[in-house]
Amino acid sequence: MSSPATAAPSTRLRPRALAAWLFVCAALVLTMVAVGGITRLTESGLSITEWKPVTGAIPPLTQADWQAEFDLYKATGEYRNVTGPAGMDLAAFKFIFFWEWFHRLLGRLLGLVFALPLAWFWVRGAIPAGYKPRLVALLLLGGLQGAFGWFMVRSGLSGEMTDVSHFWLSIHLLTALFTLAGLVWTALDLRQVARGNAVPARLTRLSLVVAAVLFVQLLLGAWVAGLNAGLVSDTWPLMFGRFVPDANWSRGVWWTFAHDPFWLHFLHRWWAFAAAAGLIVLARRVKPLERRASIAINAAVGTQILLGIATVMSGVALWLAVAHQLVGALLVATLSWGAHVLGRHRA
Known part of the structure; x- marks a missing residue:
């Protein structure tokens, strides 16, 4: 025995x-x-x-x-x-x-x-x-x-129909990203168990807010992909020489926000900076606790913004667009990591 x-x-x-x-x-x-x-x-x-x-x-x-x-x-x-x-x-x-x-x-x-x-x-x-x-x-x-x-x-x-519904595409993609975040969070919890800390991390208010802001950006990105809205403009920062492009408002505000490719491209282009700001704030809060997680978040944010601009200016070149989507998923994984660091110390 x-x-x-x-x-x-x-x-x-x-x-x-x-x-x-x-x-x-x-x-x-x-x-x-x-x-x-x-x-x-x-x-x-x-x-x-x-x-x-x-x-x-x-x-x-x-x-x-x-x-x-x-x-x-x-x-x-x-x-x-x-x-x-x-x-x-x-x-x-x-x-x-x-x-x-x-x-x-x-x-x-x-x-x-x-x-x-x-x-x-x-x-x-x-x-x-x-x-x-x-x-x-x-x-x-x-x-x-x-x-x-x-x-x-x-x-x-x-x-x-000549394409899939952009609503179903967003559900499909966001479910995958939510699953990815859950896998990373649970793996990090189990690592803590292995180190003798059996108390699971808790989701903090800051992490929830940042996750909500990033969720909107990911949703917009999925709709842009589903409607091929990335192709409507290949210039940055202006679209057709204007900051705010023309959009079709004749069918109502909801239709424009959910279907108009010009408006969705514009929203996805600039909401990215709101998401980046939230993630950078999160990274700063994480840095004193676990520097590697902070570096990962900042690196993913910077790379994603550059890839987004490059994807637009290239006319949605295949490998740039794929890299943009992949780094978006990595951004979710790093957010889960950073949020776990904050939640672990709070717990």
């Missing part, structure tokens, strides 16, 4: 292993966000018109299978009104199919990488008290994310 002194190290290692596993899952979410950005920017999202959670993991293997998938795509409004008249052939279809298939494959992989170790840790009794509900909630969020992804695709398959 082992003594408490010899049993303690293995007990401490379990939270560390859980934390490492959650960080791996967070890295996969970041990869999915980047691939999702490529999928969106290459107009690949509607290339797979059916949702097959299991058999869909296998791509078409024969020429006949490829032609059958292409025929299904030809029935979409996007093909009839956009890609078809532009002369899309089977080779071009295979390119967009690959990105949508790869994005869905990563989603399946992430589900397995989360669910299987969770079951193993559960059976082994390696999960600290109070963490099982949180881990199950993260698992459910992942499943919900997949469902939202299909609802998003389905929204672009009806009638003469």
Whole structure:
């Protein structure tokens, strides 16, 4: 029979292993966000018109299978009104199919990488008290994310739609980012458990305010992406030689704020600085407690603003836009880190 002194190290290692596993899952979410950005920017999202959670993991293997998938795509409004008249052939279809298939494959992989170790840790009794509900909630969020992804695709398959709903796109993206923040926060809590501090961090008022401001910016960014509003202007800081562009107000204030690409581009362009200011304030509060977290927040903020400007001025160059989306996700992760530092010291 082992003594408490010899049993303690293995007990401490379990939270560390859980934390490492959650960080791996967070890295996969970041990869999915980047691939999702490529999928969106290459107009690949509607290339797979059916949702097959299991058999869909296998791509078409024969020429006949490829032609059958292409025929299904030809029935979409996007093909009839956009890609078809532009002369899309089977080779071009295979390119967009690959990105949508790869994005869905990563989603399946992430589900397995989360669910299987969770079951193993559960059976082994390696999960600290109070963490099982949180881990199950993260698992459910992942499943919900997949469902939202299909609802998003389905929204672009009806009638003469040539794209997915920007509302569903924002729900899909923001759920992924919320899950990312939860993974990082929970991993950091488990690291504290491994160090002998079993008190979870608490969300502070400042962190909530900054998170709310960043949420608005991320929502605007998702709507800009969904409406291709990034393409309406390739100049910065002015749009068409003006600070405030013309917007269509004839259909009401709500429609303009939720649908007008010029107005949404303008809001996303300048609300970024409100989000940056909030994050910089948070970073300053974090700096005396954990300098690395403060540096990470400031670096992500500066990089994101520069990438946003570069993306606009390049006419939404693919890799700049993907990098912009990826660093946006990293910004969420660093916010979660900084907020956890403040919440840990408060707790």
